[in-house]
Each structure stands twice: as structure tokens, then as C-alpha cells.
Amino acid sequence: MAYLISVNAGRPQPTEHSDMNFTAIGKLPVDGLVSINVPGPKGTEATGVEGDQICDTRHHGGPDQAVYAYAREDLDWWSGELGRELPGGAFGENLTTAGLDVNGARVGERWRIGDSTELEVSAPRIPCRTFAGWLGERGWIKRYTERALPGAYLRVVRPGRVRAGDSIHVVYAPEHDVTVELMFRALTTESDLLPRLLDAGEALPARTREKVLARLQ
Incomplete structure (x- = not known):
């Protein structure tokens, strides 16, 4: 059974690695119920997760990046590679999942x-x-x-409240084969895959669609 290990939120901290001089990538598990809502348009600081915040509003946030999920299984793989513990939220994810193939999920799922x-x-x-x-x-x-375990951004279709231990059910799976991993490879190392992203239809983010169409022209 797939379920949430933790729900994570972050507040701004100083950093030398961003033009904003602050980052909220460091997220910590939140106890109890956490509200999940549709965030404002890109350019606003709030994500779809109660108590969470972003600093670089130019590149992050908005409805297509309302929530970020990463699998505990993939964190464990990286933990072995890096020789260090990676707790929930270590990759800046809002949802740390178990038993769910996050990278194999299809766009629109x-x-x-x-x-x-x-x-x-x-x-x-x-x-x-x-x-x-x-x-x-x-x-x-x-x-x-190179490893291509990117985790998935999520839109909020139906707001609600979630907590650690909640079950996760895939209630709709599109018929196309545009997975999170395939989309990641198309946008990074294998640009020849870009045309295939159009198979995701209306679920494909508008900016990605524009990039694919520009390439085809």
C-alpha cells in the first residue's frame, strides 16, 4: 500500500547559492493535519502546502508546482550513494511517499x-x-x-487536509506513456524525446508545451 511518510514545509533561510539570498528548500516534517490548497499564480511565495514557502518565485511556484513529492525509496538510494542520512524533506519535497512509483507516474495521473x-x-x-x-x-x-530520479510536481485538483500515514491511491492513470522520468530526460539530456511530451495532452504544463512546439518549428 502506498502512503505518506511525512508532510514537509520550509521557511526562508539565508543562502549563498541563490540570487534571492534566501531559500526555503530545507523542509521539515509537520505534525498533524496539513491543509493542501491551490496556490496563487506563479510569482507568489506560498506553495499549495500550509506553512510552506518559496523564495525564488521566478522559477518556482504556481499551480503546476503546487506540491512536490519524492519517494522514500529514492531517498534511501541516494543515502547509500552519498553515505549520509537523508530525512524526509531533505530534497525539498513536501510529500515523502512510500510504496509509490513517483518517477514512473504519468503526467496527468x-x-x-x-x-x-x-x-x-x-x-x-x-x-x-x-x-x-x-x-x-x-x-x-x-x-x-544522470540518475533521473527527479520526483514529481503536483497540481491541486481537490483541496483537503493530509497527514503522515495517509494512504495514497492512484485514482486516474492516462493511457499515454509520458512519465515523470521521460519528461525529465526530454527536458535535460535527451531533447529528441521532446515531441513525445505532446502525448500528455492538456496535462502538459503550458511552458513545456511552448518549448516543444518551438522545437518542432
């Missing part, structure tokens, strides 16, 4: 968490220098990109 909250897979996370600086690992962006 919908998850019900707990009794009523419903989220939709929208895009992979693309690594940035703030992420690399936060972890303090040399060559991190290259290593992360």
Missing part, C-alpha cells in the same frame, strides 16, 4: 491522499544550483540529472 485530497502529476523537478548548494555535494546537478 491523479492521486487521492487520505479521504478526499486529490493531486495531479504535472512535471519533474529540474535541479538548480540552490539545490546543489543546499546538499553541499560537488557535481550534484550532473549526478542527479
